[in-house]
Amino acid sequence: MDAMPTRVIEIRSGRIHEVMISLDSDGNLVEVLSENPMEELESLNIIANLPSLEGYRGPLSTRLNDWCRSVSSALQTGFVVTVDYGMEREEYYSMDRSHRLIQTYYRHIDNLSYLQHVGDQDITAHVNFSYFRELALLNNLKSLHSTNQRDWLYDLHFEEVLNVNTDGEFTSRREVALVNRLVEQEGLGGFRVEILQKGLRGICYEDLIPTVKFARDNFRIPPISVQHMAAGLSRK
Structure with a gap:
């Protein structure tokens, strides 16, 4: 947006x-x-x-x-998830x-x-x-939940998923540090997340949160490549 x-x-x-x-x-x-x-x-x-x-x-x-x-x-029927930087009207x-x-x-x-x-x-x-x-x-489109990227990713068990990735795909500490920027409160973690829903009744945000096991088994963090802003990153 x-x-x-x-x-x-x-x-x-x-x-x-x-x-x-x-x-x-x-x-x-x-x-x-x-x-x-x-x-x-x-x-x-x-x-x-x-x-x-x-x-x-x-x-x-x-x-x-x-x-x-x-x-x-x-x-x-379904959900719309938006991630962007912004704020509420009073601050805006x-x-x-x-x-x-x-x-x-x-x-x-x-x-x-x-x-x-x-x-x-x-x-x-x-x-x-x-x-x-x-x-x-x-x-x-009705608002289901308003939060920030840091809290949203932690609700999706970010740390557990990252630990699974570091056991295999990630071999560079620098890569892990860069991925962790996604949850830095003063950086990318401060991005606003707005979750909207349409055509659903009796649904709440907690219903969308997966179990730790599901997250570990199914979620993956994409590897960082030269196409990202961290261009020139080399694996060790």
């Missing part, structure tokens, strides 16, 4: 304005704030306490509802997060501006999970 098209908004005088892209006299890309407020967004009441967010800037996904509708139409629309919710990556390096390396860098936006759950529900 972080790679979906997004609009950039900025709050001025308690009104929502869109940040547009234009050209300066030298032909360089520059940001320009729209003169008129985005009344269609204000009427949706997506953002509360507008007056207290003077100067706030952040992304607003424009395709999330379409995505939820598409997923729901393809699923008659706060001055602490202003100007910090859009990230750009050029050759896996965090860049400072989406106006640089145009067409050659990734642009991603953090997900407003409160808004996501609301749109999902409108499309008959």
Whole structure:
């Protein structure tokens, strides 16, 4: 969801304005704030306490509802598991997060501006999970459980599965350390996990947790290769 098209908004005088892209006299890309407020967004009441967010800037996904509708139409009964970085609405629309919710990556390096390396860098936006759950529900996808990647993987018996893998496939301590980054709370382990369900009654999250034996017998951690970000990793 972080790679979906997004609009950039900025709050001025308690009104929502869109940040547009234009050209300066030298032909360089520059940001320009729209003169008129985005009344269609204000009427949706997506953002509360507008007056207290003077100067706030952040992304607003424009395709999330379409995505939820598409997923729901393809699923008659079952589950949807999303893993992404983001937060709840209260934190998302706060001055602490202003100007910090859009990230750009050029050759896996965090860049400072989406106006640089145009067409050659990734642009991603953090997900407003409160808004996501609301749109999902409108499309008959009900939230079953909200957690983070660390806790979810531990519920799936990550440590036991890793121990099974290290007995055979993994021979490098460095590889094991890299796999463990999946559960680092300040890193990948902090990614949000949202589990949705459709068409099921009487189901709860605990029903999805396997036994330790099942996890050890059936789950495998893919080996790290040169295609991963840890390129150049050599086995010992």
